[in-house]
Amino acid sequence: MTEILHILHHAFEDSIKMVPFLFVAYFVIEYIEQYSSEKMQRLMTGFGKFGPFGGAVLGCIPQCGFSAAAANFYSNKVITVGTLVAVFIATSDEAVPLLLSNPEHSGVILKLLGIKIAIAAIVGFVLDFVFKSAPDLSKTQIHAKHADCCHGEKNGGSMIFAAVKHTLGTYIFIFIISVALGAAMEWLGEERFSSIFMANNLFQPFVAALIGFIPNCAASVLLTQLYIEGTLSFGSVVAGLCTGAGVGLAVLFKENRPMKSNFSIMGIIYVVAVIAGLIF
Numbered sequence: 001m002t003e004i005l006h007i008l009h010h011a012f013e014d015s016i017k018m019v020p021f022l023f024v025a026y027f028v029i030e031y032i033e034q035y036s037s038e039k040m041q042r043l044m045t046g047f048g049k050f051g052p053f054g055g056a057v058l059g060c061i062p063q064c065g066f067s068a069a070a071a072n073f074y075s076n077k078v079i080t081v082g083t084l085v086a087v088f089i090a091t092s093d094e095a096v097p098l099l100l101s102n103p104e105h106s107g108v109i110l111k112l113l114g115i116k117i118a119i120a121a122i123v124g125f126v127l128d129f130v131f132k133s134a135p136d137l138s139k140t141q142i143h144a145k146h147a148d149c150c151h152g153e154k155n156g157g158s159m160i161f162a163a164v165k166h167t168l169g170t171y172i173f174i175f176i177i178s179v180a181l182g183a184a185m186e187w188l189g190e191e192r193f194s195s196i197f198m199a200n201n202l203f204q205p206f207v208a209a210l211i212g213f214i215p216n217c218a219a220s221v222l223l224t225q226l227y228i229e230g231t232l233s234f235g236s237v238v239a240g241l242c243t244g245a246g247v248g249l250a251v252l253f254k255e256n257r258p259m260k261s262n263f264s265i266m267g268i269i270y271v272v273a274v275i276a277g278l279i280f
Contacts, residue, residue: 004183007179007182007183008179011175011178011179011182012175015171015174015175015178016171017101018098018101018102018171018174019101019167019171021097021100021101021102021103022097022098022100022101022167022170022171023163023164023167024100025062025096025097025100025101026097026162026163026166026167026170027159027160027163030159030162030163030166031159047083049128051079051080051082051083051086051124051128052080052082052083052085052086052120052121052123052124052125052127052128053086053121053124053125054083055070055079055082055083055084055086055087055090055120055124056086056087056089056090056116056117056118056120056121056124057090057117058087058090059086059087059088059089059090059091059120060090060091060092060113060116060117060120062092062093062094062095062096062097066087066091066248067087067088067091067245067246067247067248067249067251068246068247068248068251070083070084070087070088070248071084071248071249071251071252071255071256072251072255074252074256075252075255075256075257080124080127080128080133081127081128081131081133081265082123082124082125082126082127082128082129082131082133083124083128084252084265085120085123085124085127085265085268085269086120086121086123086124087120087245087248088120088245088248088249088265088269089116089119089120089123089124089242089245089269089272089273090113090116090117090120091244091245091246091248092112092113092116092220092241092244093217093219093220093241093244093246094170094173094217094220094221094224095112095220095223095224095237095241095244096109096113097170098170098174098220098221098224098225098228099112099224099228102228105227105228108234112237112238112241115238115276115280116238116241116242119242119272119276123268123272127268170217170221173217173218173221174221174225177218177221177222177225178225181225181226181229181231199231199232199233200233202278204232204233204235204236204277205235205236205238205239205240205273205274205276205277205278206239206274206277207236208223208232208236208237208239208240208277209239209240209242209243209270209273209274209277210243210270211223211240212239212240212241212242212243212244212273213243213244213249213266213270214244215245215246215247215248215249215250216246216247217246219240219244220240220241220244220246223237223240223241223244224237224241234280235276235277235278235279235280236277238273238276238277238280239273239274239276239277239278240273240277242269242272242273242276242277243269243270243273245269249262249266252265
């Protein structure tokens with residue numbers, strides 16, 4: 001019981017200090033969703049042959065809608081496969097707010113986003129060149145209206161409520177993961193725990209990239225927390241966050257056919273993520 005209380009106390013102490021930073025980050029994100037998301041989604045379809053670059057830049061913005069919107073756009077042939085993959089690779093879900101809530105790690109954000117944008121854009125352009133993919137611009141205006149997955153109109157009060165709700169939800173994820181990690185470290189020992197996640201092992205990016213495919217923000221929370229704790233290397237967190245497209249993959253599998261093309265897209269993203277992880 002003493003050990004359990006110590007683990008709970010340590011997890012609470014470590015995670016509660018993140019709450020003010022998380023709230024500020026999520027309030028800014030809610031503001032972006034209300035005032036900019038529709039414009040940005042229209043912008044995503046308006047880059048033409050430079051779609052992969054636009055998708056990479058927009059995808060890295062910590063906002064819930066872009067990966068889902070990109071999947072919808074792609075299923076309707078509004079954007080190219082290169083733009084879709086660029087958005088998916090650039091998406092980081094909860095990683096940016098979490099890193100912002102840890103001031104000692106906030107300096108890595110620009111480095112991480114810069115790497116992901118570069119990888120996403122390069123891979124996107126290569127895919128469009130190889131598959132000679134081009135958007136059907138005649139459908140842009142029709143489907144752009146139905147691609148928004150955000151939460152409708154918000155005023156100042158509801159934005160605050162949404163930010164509080166999102167902050168609490170993420171805090172609960174962080175607390176649970178912190179308790180689980182603390183218990184594992186306490187009962188398994190640091191050496192065995194590190195071996196489970198292949199710390200300092202060349203194969204760690206392979207595992208991290210698989211974790212990133214979980215279509216839920218818990219994946220990016222887990223990956224970022226493991227990186228903050230020092231269990232995951234920078235290369236491995238790059239690999240995990242390159243596959244971490246949030247709900248985008250789930251929407252793609254729901255909306256796009258044939259199904260084998262969805263698995264091909266997953267395979268391409270996984271290979272790119274692992275290679276990036278090994279390089280870094």
